[in-house]
């Protein structure tokens with residue numbers, strides 16, 4: 001069997017981590033033959049809860065889990081890690097937008113970027129879940145200059161999964177029969193869930209989602225809005241933000257980054273923009289990507305409608321504004 005790898009989950013005493021840690025430790029991300037040492041990072045007031053999580057992980061009796069390192073010290077938490085799930089951050093409450101968390105959360109990602117830079121493996125894969133995820137990923141990467149910025153990503157996979165679930169339910173097919181729906185831009189209510197390149201498996205043949213749905217008004221209206229507002233809908237119902245589905249999406253994201261995407265399939269990830277599709281450069285923007293040998297590549301030459309173009313411009317503008325706001329928060333500290 002392979003040597004164990006070290007994987008850190010921040011916010012390890014929180015609600016997303018409670019589902020996520022179990023899925024990782026079962027081998028659902030790095031494989032059923034990959035032993036793991038799990039680092040659990042949280043803040044000092046959560047030490048008691050963290051102890052409980054450590055007890056439960058032990059009681060799960062998981063064969064791949066070789067050791068658990070609970071800590072409140074980022075330098076210990078990020079030491080020699082190969083993969084980092086950056087979940088620890090304040091969640092929004094009812095009535096807030098995710099960017100309202102910016103001033104509180106962005107500082108966390110500065111400190112964690114600096115710690116990753118000092119002690120993580122240089123090929124560490126960093127997934128930022130904590131909101132506002134795109135801008136937090138940007139900040140984290142900026143404070144970790146010795147790690148390639150391609151190694152930092154933000155999670156829009158939950159939005160992709162939500163989009164796929166809407167289409168599967170609309171067409172009455174299993175979720176595994178839907179692929180290549182795209183989330184463009186920010187993990188916020190300006191994101192653009194785009195079904196125009198989506199495929200659906202009907203009678204053993206991949207067909208266009210657009211043709212199968214046959215209702216453009218739905219695809220540009222209720223479909224887009226439902227996905228954009230799904231996080232708020234979950235908060236409205238649960239009084240807490242999504243956790244089980246967020247943990248599953250984090251596993252899907254890191255799984256595909258680690259293992260690659262199947263031929264003909266792409267997934268959405270927030271990554272550093274090179275200006276593709278007229279997006280602003282140097283913000284973390286969600287694009288369709290294909291992954292091979294742990295390297296993502298933006299899928300090129302996909303057509304964009306006039307409607308899509310206007311949506312990309314809107315979400316790109318929001319990301320530039322968030323970036324400026326984050327920089328002024330950090331400059332004033």
Ligand SMILES: NC(=O)c1ccc[n+]([C@@H]2O[C@H](COP(=O)([O-])OP(=O)(O)OC[C@H]3O[C@@H](n4cnc5c(N)ncnc54)[C@H](O)[C@@H]3O)[C@@H](O)[C@H]2O)c1
Nearest residue numbers: 011013014015016042088089090091129130131155158246
């Ligand atoms: N990108 C997405 O799709 C997505 C989906 C769901 C939730 N989220 C975001 O994920 C974050 C976590 O959500 P949750 O429901 O688990 O929240 P939670 O409040 O249940 O848990 C957050 C945990 O982070 C810890 N924490 C705070 N500051 C920390 C720091 N500096 N270092 C380490 N740990 C720290 C807290 O003590 C707490 O245990 C929120 O920002 C939420 O908005 C993102």
Ligand SMILES: O=C(O)C[C@H](O)C(=O)O
Nearest residue numbers: 092098131231232241242
């Ligand atoms: O909506 C939130 O604040 C939590 C999360 O980002 C989500 O999409 O469910």
